[in-house]
Amino acid sequence: MALMKPKTSLSLALLLGTALSLGSVASALSLSDPKVYTVPGANTRVAAFLPGGQVAVNADNGVLILDQNLKTVRSWYTLPDEVTGLVSSPNGARVAAMTSSRWAVWDAVTGREVRGGQSVYDTRLGFDAQGELLLQDDGTLYRVNIASGQRQEVLGDGELYDMAVSPDGTLLVALYEDRVELVRLSSGEVLAKAPVEGEPYEVAATFAPSGEAAVVRLDEQALVLRAGQAPTALEDGEDLSQRGSVVFLNPQQFVYALYGDGQLYDAQSGKMVGDPLEFDSAGPLVAGPDGTVLALGRAVGRLSTANLSAPARPQVNLPSSNALVGAFVGGVPHAGVAEFINLKTGTALNVGSRGTLWAAEATGDSVWTLGGVTVNVYRAGKITRVGTLDEDAEYETLRATPGGQFAAASGYYGAALLDGRSGKVLGKVTETQLKVEDIHGALPTLDGKGLIITPHEGDPFRYDLASKKRATVFKLPAEAEVYDLHQSPGGTLAVLYGTEDDDRVALVKPGATTAFKTLTFPGSVRALRFSPDGKLLAVLTGDAQNALQVYDTATGAVLARAGSFSLRTSLLVWNPGGTELLVGSGLLGQSGSATVYTVRK
Structure with a gap:
């Protein structure tokens, strides 16, 4: 696997400068030499077909253009957070x-970004038949001139919910508070x-x-809107999730699919056809031209109607922009x-859990x-299986002591x-x-x-398994x-x-x-590790420019800040010597899944 070669960030000087600018206390510590590594397993949720x-x-x-064999021919990694919407112009x-914070338009040939902006709560994107950008912003749909950025109102007048x-x-489905419409874009006619x-x-x-027809799925209904006809309700339409997919096999039939299960429908009557x-x-x-279908998820593959x-054949695993589990081993x-x-x-290490990994x-x-x-616990090349837990507790989290001997599942x-060390369950x-x-x-x-228990409500407390006594460890505001x-x-x-x-x-x-000492963060905190x-506390925040921050445990003083990451992540790991920090995300602007910083004191 050629993906494992580290890429040293071009922003190293900026990162060092940021650390040094924190003052005399901060000069004793720096986060330097960020190395970015890439592993497969990106989450692919949206796609758009291009000609050819x-x-x-x-x-x-990331946004990638793949060829017929699903080989990457162009990529962009400039949008922060996961891409939620993706469209291409008809030509x-x-x-x-777009992501939750920003949207961008690129020239597919040169790769140059030609227009962009900040996303708002209802931002949606599209292109009209002439290749002009359509942008929903605060309840109104605009036609945006790519060159000048000038906006022309199309419809909505502040009342548009979604589109x-x-x-x-050529066509638009517009959702309002009380109705959903199929609209011809060239004239604005409601069909x-x-x-x-x-x-x-x-x-x-x-x-x-x-x-001129579309299958429309809402929270509590699903229907077919067809030009000049009354809407056709789909059988069991209230059960068709917006997370599912609709693929037309031909103009008369389509398939609804969700998590590998599906149902064939008649597009005229809205009735189910055959067995599940x-x-x-x-x-x-996602359906494309000439019967082609793209299967998305943790892998991308081609299907046919x-x-x-x-x-799916061919099928590829795309580079992930984050890592969910991580450790320093040896x-x-x-x-x-x-x-x-x-x-x-690039070799996977067997740490004892080969199936679904709930927590690490x-x-x-x-x-x-x-x-x-x-x-399971992996130590020095040996896997120890701790006694099997019961299912009633619905265990989903795992925390260990700093030395690694004891852990709590909850x-x-x-x-x-x-x-x-003993492989025993000491108590429940x-x-x-x-x-x-x-x-x-x-x-x-x-x-x-x-x-130390965190209850749904109230202060966290220590619970002694032998005496069954409890004592508050922190009085929560x-x-x-x-x-x-x-x-x-x-x-x-x-x-x-959180407050x-x-x-x-x-x-x-x-x-x-x-x-x-209480540290206050204006945004979200994703992870913290001593x-x-x-002597040091690393905190992973939602800050756009300096997400990784290191504090002095004794005084609460900030010692270093660094990192503009591609995705929000909760993976933060120290190496045993305290000289490296692993963050479960690549750096914004480049492909990458995990970043390792050198901690210099």
């Missing part, structure tokens, strides 16, 4: 995409309309390959979407993994304390025994005798909610909690219940 057999797809925050000259444009740019049920705020529309169907591809399906149940960074890949060699925690020399009710209905407790509504998280105590807890080797507790205005991290000394010696 090419197709534009998203790969997390294929331009590609436009979808046909691939050829068909229907009243809406419930309170839908989004519309999913798939246009028929010929004729099963597909090899469980992700979204002639046989949607066949395996001093080498490992990361991936669902497995621990050696970022130097790397600390000290140990890698803990949770898959269903099975917990779910809404219970928590368990585990010993990785349920939410009923604790007399709490739900359990939102659990930490093992450093001595391995109890758990009114109207605040605990998101996460971490503990340093010396016992300092970092409590991440109405911001996220905060309280630093609490052993035995205290109030913070000696360094192996406990």
